Amino acid sequence: MWKKLILSFVAICGGWGGYTLYHAAEKSFPIGAGRLADSLPVEGSILFAVLGAIIFLIAGTLSAEWGGAKLREAVQYCARVPMNELAAGAAGLTGGLVLSILLHPAMGWLGKAGQLLQVAATIALGYMGMRIGLEKKQELAKLWTSGRFGQADEPEGRGLEEHKILDTSVIIDGRIADICKTGFIEGTIVIPEFVLEELQHIADSSDLLKRNRGRRGLDILNKIQKELDVKVLIYEGDFEEISEVDSKLVKLAKVLRGKVVTNDFNLNKVCELQGVSVLNINDLANAVKPVVLPGEEIIVQVIKDGKEHGQGVAYLDDGTMIVVEGGREYIGTTMEVLVTSVLQTSAGRMIFAKPKLLEKAQ
Numbered sequence: 001m002w003k004k005l006i007l008s009f010v011a012i013c014g015g016w017g018g019y020t021l022y023h024a025a026e027k028s029f030p031i032g033a034g035r036l037a038d039s040l041p042v043e044g045s046i047l048f049a050v051l052g053a054i055i056f057l058i059a060g061t062l063s064a065e066w067g068g069a070k071l072r073e074a075v076q077y078c079a080r081v082p083m084n085e086l087a088a089g090a091a092g093l094t095g096g097l098v099l100s101i102l103l104h105p106a107m108g109w110l111g112k113a114g115q116l117l118q119v120a121a122t123i124a125l126g127y128m129g130m131r132i133g134l135e136k137k138q139e140l141a142k143l144w145t146s147g148r149f150g151q152a153d154e155p156e157g158r159g160l161e162e163h164k165i166l167d168t169s170v171i172i173d174g175r176i177a178d179i180c181k182t183g184f185i186e187g188t189i190v191i192p193e194f195v196l197e198e199l200q201h202i203a204d205s206s207d208l209l210k211r212n213r214g215r216r217g218l219d220i221l222n223k224i225q226k227e228l229d230v231k232v233l234i235y236e237g238d239f240e241e242i243s244e245v246d247s248k249l250v251k252l253a254k255v256l257r258g259k260v261v262t263n264d265f266n267l268n269k270v271c272e273l274q275g276v277s278v279l280n281i282n283d284l285a286n287a288v289k290p291v292v293l294p295g296e297e298i299i300v301q302v303i304k305d306g307k308e309h310g311q312g313v314a315y316l317d318d319g320t321m322i323v324v325e326g327g328r329e330y331i332g333t334t335m336e337v338l339v340t341s342v343l344q345t346s347a348g349r350m351i352f353a354k355p356k357l358l359e360k361a362q
Contacts, residue, residue: 011053011060018052082237088140092133096125162187163233163258164279167249168198170262172217175281180230185261185279188231191221192252194238198245250274286344289318292351294339300353301334302327316351325354 100122107114107121133140164187170176171191179185199221203214225232235256239248246267253260259277262268271278292298300314300322312327314337324330324337337353344350 011057014056015049015053019049084137084237085134088133088137089130092129093126096129100125163190163256165190165249165253165258165260167260167262167264167267168195169264170281171220172213173263174220177220177223180224180228188233190233190235190258192235194245194248246270250276286349289320289349292339292342294341296339297336297356299334299336302330320349320351322351322353327355
């Protein structure tokens with residue numbers, strides 16, 4: 001329907017152009033126009049109007065497909081540009097144009113030269129404003145995200161509105177979905193697009209293990225987004241000047257004033273050095289493990305040898321390793337042991353114990 005309306009408008013413009021052209025020729029060349037009118041079977045103005053409408057209609061039809069395709073490409077390109085870049089560029093362009101308008105009166109006294117300078121100043125300041133806006137897009141995004149212009153900074157505990165930014169490792173790990181389900185993580189779950197791209201790259205890997213890990217991560221994201229009652233934000237922006245994904249996560253956390261959720265020890269340290277808040281789910285897992293104190297008695301199943309001579313190794317339900325002194329001869333049996341000491345390491349908690357039978361014998 002719109003195409004027909006546009007072509008009709010083009011035909012009317014062509015007809016009007018032909019009609020005007022004939023009368024302009026008639027005034028400029030009355031003798032030639034009179035002879036041409038005598039040789040034509042119909043009124044010259046009508047014939048020129050019809051010819052103009054036909055020519056414009058043909059040209060409009062031929063260029064409609066090309067112009068429509070170019071217009072669709074332009075729309076798709078603009079749709080792919082992140083919203084923060086569009087908004088920053090538009091804000092900078094508006095500022096530059098406003099500044100050029102303020103300078104116009106100062107150039108008016110130059111006459112024609114001043115008019116040319118006004119055009120040049122409008123183009124130059126508009127372009128400069130747009131470039132400055134794009135360069136400052138991160139700072140502008142920070143202002144727009146906080147939603148407070150010219151007001152005091154928000155207190156550190158912003159509660160439910162704080163952003164929790166997931167990294168690749170914590171998504172592949174999978175426990176984040178269970179944590180979100182329990183409601184312990186509040187606020188908005190942010191999934192950066194560059195993390196999605198890294199997951200997609202891992203899922204397309206030729207290595208079977210990497211491919212399975214990547215697909216598991218994508219499944220976890222689908223579960224969080226579709227099955228869980230949490231607010232999820234796909235952040236489409238990128239930091240093209242930064243190549244490493246971990247560095248991009250730190251930068252995004254600064255822009256959004258959010259917290260990085262990870263189980264990566266190195267990323268945890270980088271966030272601490274950069275002053276970015278981090279939630280490490282390994283720390284959470286260690287914090288919720290049952291507390292075992294020296295002198296307590298627990299029942300375990302010794303399943304393998306320890307590193308030292310005569311040692312046996314058992315595990316609690318949460319994966320905590322128990323080293324049983326003299327437990328090698330009890331491999332494959334369930335027994336009661338007495339806790340002697342507990343060691344907390346970066347890898348987790350380790351419990352040392354000895355068989356209660358030996359304790360009784362002593």
